[in-house]
Amino acid sequence: MLCCAGAGWLRTLPTLRLRARGLQPGWSNSRLPALPVWAAASVSAAAPGGWYEALAASGPVRAAEEVLLGSQAATGLPWWGSILLSTVALRGAVTLPLAAYQHYILAKVENLQPEIKDIAKRLNQEVAVCAHRFGWSKRVARLMYLKNMRRLVSELYVRDNCHPFKASVLVWVQLPMWVFISIALRNFSTGAAHSAGASVQEQLAAGGALWFPDLTAVDSTWILPVSVGVVNLLIVEIFALQKLGMSRFQMYVTHFVRAVSVLMIPIAATVPSSLVLYWLCSSLMGLSQNLLLRSPGFRQLCRIPPTKSDSETPYKDLSTAFCAKFLSRK
Numbered sequence: 001m002l003c004c005a006g007a008g009w010l011r012t013l014p015t016l017r018l019r020a021r022g023l024q025p026g027w028s029n030s031r032l033p034a035l036p037v038w039a040a041a042s043v044s045a046a047a048p049g050g051w052y053e054a055l056a057a058s059g060p061v062r063a064a065e066e067v068l069l070g071s072q073a074a075t076g077l078p079w080w081g082s083i084l085l086s087t088v089a090l091r092g093a094v095t096l097p098l099a100a101y102q103h104y105i106l107a108k109v110e111n112l113q114p115e116i117k118d119i120a121k122r123l124n125q126e127v128a129v130c131a132h133r134f135g136w137s138k139r140v141a142r143l144m145y146l147k148n149m150r151r152l153v154s155e156l157y158v159r160d161n162c163h164p165f166k167a168s169v170l171v172w173v174q175l176p177m178w179v180f181i182s183i184a185l186r187n188f189s190t191g192a193a194h195s196a197g198a199s200v201q202e203q204l205a206a207g208g209a210l211w212f213p214d215l216t217a218v219d220s221t222w223i224l225p226v227s228v229g230v231v232n233l234l235i236v237e238i239f240a241l242q243k244l245g246m247s248r249f250q251m252y253v254t255h256f257v258r259a260v261s262v263l264m265i266p267i268a269a270t271v272p273s274s275l276v277l278y279w280l281c282s283s284l285m286g287l288s289q290n291l292l293l294r295s296p297g298f299r300q301l302c303r304i305p306p307t308k309s310d311s312e313t314p315y316k317d318l319s320t321a322f323c324a325k326f327l328s329r330k
Contacts, residue, residue: 090181123149189204
């Protein structure tokens with residue numbers, strides 16, 4: 001999900017919201033950055049009655065608002081600390097177990113590969129004999145091979161309860177959660193939240209830290225946006241280093257995700273800092289999660305079956321591969 005699902009997949013949200021007529025109270029033209037064409041189009045999509053307006057007022061987004069408000073009220077932290085803590089808690093309680101389950105399924109699928117190869121070899125021989133006996137054409141023989149191969153592999157997945165589709169559950173949970181929390185933070189930052197929106201906007205305006213004291217404004221220093229892009233690129237590169245001998249399709253997907261990670265930088269530079277802070281915390285948790293799931297001890301704790309590709313020194317191997325790819329002059 002790559003990224004992580006931790007990997008920061010296609011993260012595009014509309015930019016600073018404008019009401020139907022005029023700016024939000026307390027905002028001046030000097031505080032709003034000039035929006036590019038794609039950003040202006042996003043804002044127009046958020047007009048009353050549009051798809052974004054409906055999404056921003058949906059039940060899941062309201063639930064995300066309540067979670068964020070409840071977390072901030074329970075901890076009493078400033079909003080930057082509350083966003084950080086909420087992200088760590090949600091990623092740790094929801095996505096980490098799902099990521100461990102994903103690795104569990106993928107490990108079982110990997111361990112089935114020798115058996116699948118043996119079945120493929122024997123089935124190919126049987127189909128060749130039948131094709132010779134019954135006079136099948138190459139096309140018919142190929143179709144018979146594929147049909148029976150799919151059936152036999154499916155039976156193996158059922159036998160070991162490890163259908164690869166189960167590994168995608170992380171994406172189906174993590175991506176919507178990321179979207180709903182991002183929209184909830186945007187609602188807070190623009191005063192559009194459906195519960196105490198105006199007061200929360202004022203709290204966010206004074207709830208930042210360091211170089212981003214106002215969480216409702218964009219980060220003019222670009223430190224947060226660039227950090228988001230760098231962390232997402234690091235996640236992609238770690239994933240790429242894990243995959244030896246990638247297929248052409250996998251290479252295309254990896255290049256695409258790299259491009260999306262770079263594209264996230266200018267996007268993050270046009271949205272409130274509260275969103276970018278959440279994106280950065282989420283990406284850092286995704287990176288930590290990726291590294292943690294390489295630990296033999298943690299994998300054993302999660303009862304992830306050992307595989308042929310496992311290493312006793314994963315971090316040393318990763319460091320060596322990283323240096324060889326990016327630091328070697330050869």
